Amino acid sequence: MAKGVKAIRGMNDILPAESYQWEFFEQTIHAWLATYGYRNIRTPIVEQTDLFVRSIGEVTDIVEKEMYTFVDHLNNDSLALRPEGTASCVRAVVEHNLLYASPQRLYYSGPMFRHERPQKGRYRQFHQVGVEALGYAGPDIDAELIIMCARLWKMLGITGLRLEIGTLGNAESRALHRSRLIKYFEQHTDVLDEEALRRLHTNPLRILDSKNPKMHDIITDAPKLIDDLDEESRVHFEALQHILREQGVNYEINLRLVRGLDYYNRTVFEWITDRLGAQGTVCAGGRYDGLIEQIGGKPAPACGFAMGIERLLALMSECGKEISRPVPDAYIVHQGETVMDFAWETAEFLRNQGLKAILHCGGGSFKSQMKKADASGARYALIIGDDEVQAQQVTIKPLREASQQASVGLDAVLDIINNCN
Ligand code: ATP
Numbered sequence: 274m275a276k277g278v279k280a281i282r283g284m285n286d287i288l289p290a291e292s293y294q295w296e297f298f299e300q301t302i303h304a305w306l307a308t309y310g311y312r313n314i315r316t317p318i319v320e321q322t323d324l325f326v327r328s329i330g331e332v333t334d335i336v337e338k339e340m341y342t343f344v345d346h347l348n349n350d351s352l353a354l355r356p357e358g359t360a361s362c363v364r365a366v367v368e369h370n371l372l373y374a375s376p377q378r379l380y381y382s383g384p385m386f387r388h389e390r391p392q393k394g395r396y397r398q399f400h401q402v403g404v405e406a407l408g409y410a411g412p413d414i415d416a417e418l419i420i421m422c423a424r425l426w427k428m429l430g431i432t433g434l435r436l437e438i439g440t441l442g443n444a445e446s447r448a449l450h451r452s453r454l455i456k457y458f459e460q461h462t463d464v465l466d467e468e469a470l471r472r473l474h475t476n477p478l479r480i481l482d483s484k485n486p487k488m489h490d491i492i493t494d495a496p497k498l499i500d501d502l503d504e505e506s507r508v509h510f511e512a513l514q515h516i517l518r519e520q521g522v523n524y525e526i527n528l529r530l531v532r533g534l535d536y537y538n539r540t541v542f543e544w545i546t547d548r549l550g551a552q553g554t555v556c557a558g559g560r561y562d563g564l565i566e567q568i569g570g571k572p573a574p575a576c577g578f579a580m581g582i583e584r585l586l587a588l589m590s591e592c593g594k595e596i597s598r599p600v601p602d603a604y605i606v607h608q609g610e611t612v613m614d615f616a617w618e619t620a621e622f623l624r625n626q627g628l629k630a631i632l633h634c635g636g637g638s639f640k641s642q643m644k645k646a647d648a649s650g651a652r653y654a655l656i657i658g659d660d661e662v663q664a665q666q667v668t669i670k671p672l673r674e675a676s677q678q679a680s681v682g683l684d685a686v687l688d689i690i691n692n693c694n
Pocket residue numbers: 357387389394395396397398399400401532533552553554555556557558579580581582583584
C-alpha cells in the first residue's frame with residue numbers, strides 16, 4: 274500500500290469540529306479591535322531573512338535556532354517564514370511611508386513559524402493576533418494596549434490572568450546595564466553553562482532568561498536594570514502605572530521580564546496564566562522605539578503586543594467558556610419525481626431571508642435523509658414529497674423539541690423558524 278502523506282510535525286490541521294471556535298475567536302477579535310480604532314494590515318508570510326535577523330536580533334533563540342530559513346533556488350535569495358509579525362508590519366509601514374501624515378493603529382492576524390520542540394501550547398506553525406501602535410511615544414498608548422487586552426479577556430470569558438509589567442529603559446541605560454552584567458557574570462564563569470558562556474559577550478541579558486537551576490542563584494543576585502534606569506524611562510514607567518491603577522487594571526512589576534526579541538525598550542509586559550502548565554504566556558509585548566529607524570524608516574516610537582491564538586483557545590476552554598457550535602436552521606429532505614425544483618426554491622427562499630439551510634444532496638430514502646438531518650444539528654427538517662409539491666407546502670418537523678410536525682406554506686415556515694429563534 275502506498276504510504277500516505279502526512280502533515281508536518283508541529284503544524285496542525287484545524288478541523289471543522291474545532292474551527293468554529295477559531296471563527297468565534299476571530300469575530301470577537303474583529304469587533305474588539307474596531308471599538309479601539311485599529312485597522313488591519315496584511316503582509317506576506319515570507320520575507321527576506323535579513324529583516325528578522327536585523328530586527329529580532331542575531332543572538333536570540335528565534336533567529337539562532339527557531340527560524341525556517343531557506344534559499345530560493347530560483348534566484349538565490351535567502352528567505353524566511355515569518356517567526357513573528359512586528360518586523361513585517363514595520364517593514365510594510367516603512368516601505369509604504371504610512372507614518373508620513375499621522376501615527377497608525379494597526380493589527381494583523383495569521384500563522385507564524387518557529388522550529389521548536391512541539392508540545393502542548395507550542396507548535397511549529399502557530400497563530401498570533403498582533404496589535405501595533407506606531408508613531409506614538411506613550412505612555413498613554415502603552416496603557417491603551419494593556420487596557421484593551423483586559424477588555425478582550427472579558428469578551429472571551431477568560432479569568433485569572435496575571436499581568437506582569439517591566440521596563441528596559443533607553444538604549445544608554447541598557448548599554449550600561451549590559452556592561453555591568455558582563456562584568457558580574459565574568460566573575461561567575463565557573464557556574465555559567467555552555468550557552469550562557471557563549472552569550473556572555475554577545476547578549477548577556479539572555480542569560481537572565483535561563484531556566485538552568487544551577488544558575489538560579491547567580492541570576493537572582495545579578496545587577497538589576499532598575500538601578501541603571503534613565504530618568505525619562507523611570508517617569509514613563511511611573512506614568513503607565515498611574516493610568517493602569519486609575520483604570521483598575523491590576524499588575525505586578527517584574528523587573529526581570531526579558532523578552533525573547535532584541536528590539537524592545539522601556540515598557541514590556543506579559544499576560545500569564547497558571548492554567549496551561551509551562552506554556553503560560555498567552556500575550557506579550559512592549560515598546561520598540563528604535564525598530565522603525567533600524568529597518569530604514571524615519572525615527573518614530575512604537576509599541577505593540579502579540580497573543581497566541583492556540584493558547585488563548587485552550588485557556589478559554591479551561592475557563593469553562595462554552596462556544597456554541599453554529600447549526601443550520603433547516604435541513605431539507607426531499608424525495609419524488611417532481612420535487613427537485615420546489616426543494617431548491619425552498620432552500621434559496623430561506624437563504625434570501627438570512628437563514629441557514631442545507632439542501633440534502635445525493636438522494637437516498639426518507640429515513641436515511643432524516644438521519645442526516647438529525648446529525649447536521651439542524652433545528653428543523655423540512656420534508657418535501659410529491660404531495661407537498663402539489664399543495665405548494667412543506668412539512669416542517671422540529672428536530673430538537675417534542676412539538677408536532679405541520680404542513681404549511683413557505684411564509685409560515687419562516688414564521689415558525691423565526692419565532693423560535
Ligand atoms: P514563549 O516564552 O512561550 O516561548 P515567546 O516569548 O517566544 O513565548 P512571543 O514571541 O512573545 O513568545 O510571542 C507572543 C505569543 O505567541 C506568546 O505569548 C505565545 O502565546 C505565542 N507563541 C509563541 N511561540 C509559540 C509557539 N511555538 N506555539 C504556540 N504559541 C506560541
